[in-house]
Amino acid sequence: MGVEAERYLIVNADDLGLLTAVNEGVFSAHERGIVTSASLMVDRPAASAAAEALTEYPELAVGLHLEPDDCRGQLDRFRELVGHDPTHLDSHKYAHEAEPVRAVAEEMAAELGVPLRNRRVRYEGSFYGRTADGEPASEAISPERLIELIETLPPGWTEIGCHPAAGPVPSSSYDAERQVELRTLCDPQVKILLNVSDVRLCSFAQVGKG
Numbered sequence: 001m002g003v004e005a006e007r008y009l010i011v012n013a014d015d016l017g018l019l020t021a022v023n024e025g026v027f028s029a030h031e032r033g034i035v036t037s038a039s040l041m042v043d044r045p046a047a048s049a050a051a052e053a054l055t056e057y058p059e060l061a062v063g064l065h066l067e068p069d070d071c072r073g074q075l076d077r078f079r080e081l082v083g084h085d086p087t088h089l090d091s092h093k094y095a096h097e098a099e100p101v102r103a104v105a106e107e108m109a110a111e112l113g114v115p116l117r118n119r120r121v122r123y124e125g126s127f128y129g130r131t132a133d134g135e136p137a138s139e140a141i142s143p144e145r146l147i148e149l150i151e152t153l154p155p156g157w158t159e160i161g162c163h164p165a166a167g168p169v170p171s172s173s174y175d176a177e178r179q180v181e182l183r184t185l186c187d188p189q190v191k192i193l194l195n196v197s198d199v200r201l202c203s204f205a206q207v208g209k210g
Contacts, residue, residue: 007199009150010121010159010207011185012037014065014090017047021167025182027053029164030060033186034194036203037159039065039090042077051081061203063088063114068095071104088204090117090161115207121157124149128161129177141180143187150190150199157207 013026016038023046029035040050040062054062064078064086078086089109090096096105096116109116117123127149129141139145149160164185165178172178184190194201 005155007153007155008157008202008206009153009194009199010037010157010202010204011035011162012039012063012088012090012159012204013162013164014039014092015041015163015172016062016065017041017044017050019044019165019169019171020046020049021165021169022046022163022178023050023053024166025164025178026050027057027060028166029162029182029185030057033164033182034190034201035060035162035164035185036201037061037063037087037205039063039088040078040082040086041065041067041092042074042081043067047077047081054082059203061087061205063090063204066091066096066101066105068092068101071101071108075108085112086114088115088117088207115204117159121159121204121207122154124153124158124160127181128163129180130174134173136177138177138180141177141184143184143190146184146187146190147193150193150197153199157202159204 011034013035015022016026017040026038095101115121131137164182169175
């Protein structure tokens with residue numbers, strides 16, 4: 001298989017720093033499952049605790065999960081918390097796909113030389129337990145669906161987004177689904193598939209390094 005036909009998969013967990021239950025879910029999905037990268041919300045209650053815990057997970061690539069207010073201030077905060085630049089940029093509820101966040105996010109990504117979601121790396125957002133109308137869609141976050149997504153990945157780099165948590169997240173409208181996602185991300189059959197397929201599981205720290 002030529003380099004142009006190879007398939008590289010990044011599994012990125014959003015909302016790190018939101019709450020303790022989210023931190024625990026992200027780290028568990030990395031340690032026991034297939035999560036390779038995470039995106040930190042620097043102004044949320046558990047951001048400092050998440051950053052402190054990162055030393056225990058040196059293989060977890062960490063990016064900045066922008067919220068639509070003072071993006072450059074959030075980058076400064078990220079550097080203070082984590083001690084280095086983010087490996088990638090994305091945003092809460094796709095804020096970077098519309099102005100005024102879009103222009104700032106694209107400028108920051110160019111300055112940092114890192115991927116911005118759904119630009120250099122194709123973003124696959126269908127691993128999500130709600131429909132576009134907000135209705136429950138538990139089948140979309142089942143092991144069977146995740147296996148199907150992985151088996152049908154196109155050539156090149158793909159990011160699958162996810163939102164695991166180890167317990168309730170009552171501040172979020174996307175709550176119980178997070179625990180279902182965690183179980184799926186750690187499902188043995190999903191891990192076996194990646195061990196025997198031609199899909200390379202990577203992190204955002206490896207983008208551009210083949």
